[in-house]
Amino acid sequence: MTFVARLQLRDLCGVRSGDKGNLSDLTLFADDQAAYEAVLAAVTPEVVAEHFGDLVGGPVERYEVPNIWAVKFVMADALGGGGPRSLRSDNLGKTLGGALLRLWVEVPDEVAAAAPRRGRRAPLDA
Amino acid sequence: MGQTRSMTVRIGGGQGFYGDGKAGLRPLLDAGVDFLVCEALAELTLAILAKDRSRDESLGWTRDLPLYVATALPELLDGRTRFITNAGGINPVAAGRAVVDALRAHGVTGLKVATVVGDDLRPHADSLDLPADAVFAAAYLGARPVVEALDAGADIVVTGRVADASLFLAPLVHTYGWAWDDWPLLAAGVTVGHLLECSAQVTGGNYSGDWWAHGDFTEPGFPIAEVEADGTAVITKPAGTGGVVSFDTVREQLMYEVHDPRAYLNPDVTADFAAVQLEDLGGDRVRVTGAAGAPAPSTYKGLVCTPAGFSGETKVAYPWPDAEAKARAAVRYLRHRAEQLGVPVLEWHEEYFGVDAFGGPTVPEPADEPPEVLARLVWRCGTAEDAGTLHREIGMLGLGGPPMVSPFGRGRDGRPSQLLSLDALAVDRTMVDASVRVVVDEV
Secondary structure: OOOEEEEEHHHOOEEEEEEEOOEEEEEEEOOOHHHHHHHHHHOOHHHHHHHHHHHOOOOEEEEEEHHHOEEEEEEOOOOOOOOOOOOOOOOOOOOHHHHHHOOEEEEEHHHHHHOOOOOOOOOOOO | OHHHHHHOEEEEEEEOOOOOOOOOHHHHHHHOOOEEEEOOOOHHHHHHHHHHHHHOOOOOOOOOHHHHHHHHHHHHHOOOOEEEEOOOOOOHHHHHHHHHHHHHHOOOOOOOEEEEOOOEOHHHHHHHOOOOOOOEEEEOEOOHHHHHHHHOOOOEEEEOOEOHHHHHHHHHHHHHOOOOOOHHHHHHHHHHHHHHOOHHHHOOOOOOOOHHHOOOOOOEOOOEEEEOOOOOEEEEOOOOOEOOOOHHHHHHHHOOOOOOOOOEEOOOOEEEHHHOEEEEOOOOOEEEEOOEEEOOOOOOOEEEEOOOOEEEEEEEEEEOOOHHHHHHHHHHHHHHHHHHHOOOEEEEEEEEEOOOOOOOOOOOOOOOOOOEEEEEEEEEEOOHHHHHHHHHHHHHHHHHOOOOOOOOOOOOOOOOOOOOOOOOOOOOHHHHHOOOOOOOOOO
């Protein structure tokens, strides 16, 4: 029997986000195979689309990159028109990775227990 | 060491965008790189350069280029390094001329400067049906013209819109003679290029893990790739510099802005990053192998830029209590004011920020609401005149809006602003009263 733990993606994954035109291009990075599979199960394109709501106007595509335990999301119409056109202070979508890390997910207990990022916080004087 | 150098090409990633820090350059050159590659162009950069060129036809290239050349000059002069950059932006001819002028100003002779042109799509405006108001249109060229320049003996190669990764592929093709249809090798070169094209972003910059645990970013380590003839590469950085090169930092950069990782589209090859193997060797060294490749797309990617109106923007901040309610009310006021004035705003955008600008660390944090909110309101209008109108209306919020509005701070856009000291003093009344006078004019 598998028990599930509820945790925020912040405690499970790294992330990097950027832009291409009006697309937001962001990737989650799991730390081992089990965590990678848990992320694939929990973070579907539908979940991501719902998480971002009106911030993202177009469809969300997902790409699986098992060699480096990465899960990429490419979100259309996501940057208010793209770099030179957008009115957002984050006109390049650099912060959207942080917004995705706020997502709560359910993963197997053992994945949560093994997550090296869990509870790791930057000191304020870093 | 000499033998190792002869079997390995060392490429340094000296720039990741127009405005990147320059502290990483000298350590790169000191560590020894056969090629210093400086990538200056994001999509947004081209738009910025278009504004420059619309003001002055001799602009449109990244203007810190001469500074890069000057920094690398000792190594360029003694032949230890060759310099490749797409700093030409949308005006590579002017950029090439600027480099020659800079070299002459330094009294330099004997260096070859190559300029790559042809990415400008405006001469093809009719066949491409480009919009008449296009401020620039460019194609992303591949590595071939850069290789041609290196083959011709260029010490410095200045291009316009050559694809970022292709700038790094070029010295590998030049050195190792890789065939233009050897897809795995071209993919290996593009992988290296993609990893280096954002400078410190592969050496710990923007790293989302324990970024605080990896040294001093006042002295950032810019990346070096040691690439062998079979495409195997090690990503590293100069000893003693800040940051970190690890499995984590390299994989984050590998995925950065690539869209489909199994089909990374580049003018020279379609690269499969899902086949890449990363091996953390420790000591800030990560080995990169296994990139797979398929033929390049049959078309070049082009980019066309057209005017989209003008923006205006203002910020206003309020403290607890009801900080958010006040900030939202202020924004509603400004938007209502635009309606009253008949300012034709095509688009609004609102943002609300806040942590602890006003309370200080000893004032208890409010339990149930933000301690403060900074509202940022942005608008888009068809003309600069309309976009500039609303700025004045924020003044009303000073005395006539929600309570405790914060003053608006100093200096806009980081421009210097003179500071003045004010001191109160007591003045003898008789002394002043003796010179008080009333003058009456009748008209």
